Amino acid sequence: ALAFLARPRAARIPLKGRHVLITGGSSGIGLAMATAAAREGARVSILARNAARLEEARGAIRAATGRDVGVHAADVRDADAVARALAEAGPVDVLVCNHGVFVPQELEKQEMEEVKWMVDINLMGTFHLVKAALPAMKERTKETRLPASIAIMSSQAGQVGVYGYTAYSASKFALRGLGEALQHEVIADNIHVSLIFPPDTETPGFAEENKRRPELTNIIAGSSGGMKADDVARKALDGIKSGKFIVPCNFEGAMLAVATAGLSPQSSPLTAFLEIIGAGVMRFAAICFQFNWFMTIENWYAKNKKHA
Numbered sequence: 001a002l003a004f005l006a007r008p009r010a011a012r013i014p015l016k017g018r019h020v021l022i023t024g025g026s027s028g029i030g031l032a033m034a035t036a037a038a039r040e041g042a043r044v045s046i047l048a049r050n051a052a053r054l055e056e057a058r059g060a061i062r063a064a065t066g067r068d069v070g071v072h073a074a075d076v077r078d079a080d081a082v083a084r085a086l087a088e089a090g091p092v093d094v095l096v097c098n099h100g101v102f103v104p105q106e107l108e109k110q111e112m113e114e115v116k117w118m119v120d121i122n123l124m125g126t127f128h129l130v131k132a133a134l135p136a137m138k139e140r141t142k143e144t145r146l147p148a149s150i151a152i153m154s155s156q157a158g159q160v161g162v163y164g165y166t167a168y169s170a171s172k173f174a175l176r177g178l179g180e181a182l183q184h185e186v187i188a189d190n191i192h193v194s195l196i197f198p199p200d201t202e203t204p205g206f207a208e209e210n211k212r213r214p215e216l217t218n219i220i221a222g223s224s225g226g227m228k229a230d231d232v233a234r235k236a237l238d239g240i241k242s243g244k245f246i247v248p249c250n251f252e253g254a255m256l257a258v259a260t261a262g263l264s265p266q267s268s269p270l271t272a273f274l275e276i277i278g279a280g281v282m283r284f285a286a287i288c289f290q291f292n293w294f295m296t297i298e299n300w301y302a303k304n305k306k307h308a
C-alpha cells in the first residue's frame, strides 16, 4: 500500500552536465558540496559575500577537480543583489541554499540585533534565493524534461530546540515550514525540495562558533556525533540526487528524522514503513533524551549557582 501512497513520486535528479548553484559555497559544507558536484561533472556556481574568499574557493576547486566554477558576490539579505547574481549565473537546475550564520547564546544575553541578523540571513535570504531562481528553473524543467531540485540547509537544531539556539533553531525550523509548503507549490513543475539536517560539522564557521558556545549548548549538541564537511556534503548530494525531502546525515539524524517525521512528504515506501513502525519507539527515545538534557541543565545550574 505504501508503494502506492508515498508522495511525491521518487525521482532521480542527475547532476552531471547540470547547473548547480550553491550559496555559502566559499566555505565549509558549501565548499565541500561545490567540490563534490564539480567532480561529478556539474556546472557549478557559488555565491557568498566575500569576493576574495570566493576566488580562493574557486582556486581550491580547480586544484581539486580541474574544473572552473562561476563565482557571484552577493549578500543573500539583499533581494536585488540576489536577483542580479541569479540573472548573471543563468538558469539553475539544482539550487542549494546552504548559506548560514550561527552565534549561540542564551536569548536573555543575546542582542536583538544578532537575533534579527540570523533570521535575516538564514530564513529571509532563502526566500530571496527561491524567488529569484524559481521562474527560470520552471522554464528549464519544461525544456529539459528533467527533474530539478531546491535544497535547503537546515540543521539538527532545526529538528529539536537546543539550549543557546533560540534564534538559530527558530530560523532553521522555519526553513522546514518553507520547504514543506514550497514542495506542494513546485511539484507540478517537477521540482523536488530537499531539507538537509547536519549535526555539528567541522567547518570554519563551526570553529568560530566554538569560541562563544555556552557549555550546555556543547553538551546537548554533543548528543549527536560530529561530522566532517566532506561527509555531510556527500550525504547532502546523495539525498538531493534521489529527490529525498528529509535528508539526515548520521545515525542520530536518521533517528531524529523518524522522531520528527510529522506530516512531511515521503517518496520512499521503505522509509515510510520505518517511520510508521518506529514512531512509538522513537517518541520513547525522545522522552529519554529530553530527560537526560533536563537533568544536565538542572545539575549545571545547581553547580554554577554557587559561583553566581
Ligand SMILES: NC(=O)C1=CN([C@@H]2O[C@H](COP(=O)(O)OP(=O)(O)OC[C@H]3O[C@@H](n4cnc5c(N)ncnc54)[C@H](OP(=O)(O)O)[C@@H]3O)[C@@H](O)[C@H]2O)C=CC1
Pocket: 023, 024, 025, 026, 027, 028, 029, 030, 047, 048, 049, 050, 051, 053, 074, 075, 076, 077, 098, 099, 100, 101, 102, 121, 125, 153, 154, 155, 156, 197, 198, 199, 200, 201, 202, 203, 204, 205, 206
Ligand atoms: N557547521 C555546522 O556545525 C553546521 C552547519 N549547518 C549549516 O550549514 C550551513 C553551512 O555551514 P558552515 O559550512 O559551517 O558555514 P561557514 O561559516 O563555514 O560558511 C558559511 C558560508 O555562508 C556564506 N554566507 C554567510 N552569510 C552570508 C550572506 N549574508 N550572504 C551570502 N552568503 C553568506 C559565507 O560566505 P561570506 O561570509 O563570504 O558571505 C560562507 O561561504 C549553514 O546554513 C549552517 O547553519 C548545519 C548544521 C551544522
Ligand SMILES: CCCCCCCCCCCCCCCC(=O)[C@@H](N)CO
Pocket: 102, 155, 156, 157, 160, 162, 198, 199, 200, 201, 206, 209, 220, 221, 222, 223, 224, 252, 253, 255, 256, 259, 282, 283, 285, 286, 289
Ligand atoms: C529520538 C532520537 C534522538 C536522537 C538524538 C538527538 C540528538 C540531537 C542533537 C542536536 C544537535 C544540534 C546540532 C546543531 C549543529 C549546528 O547547526 C551548529 N553547529 C551551527 O552550525
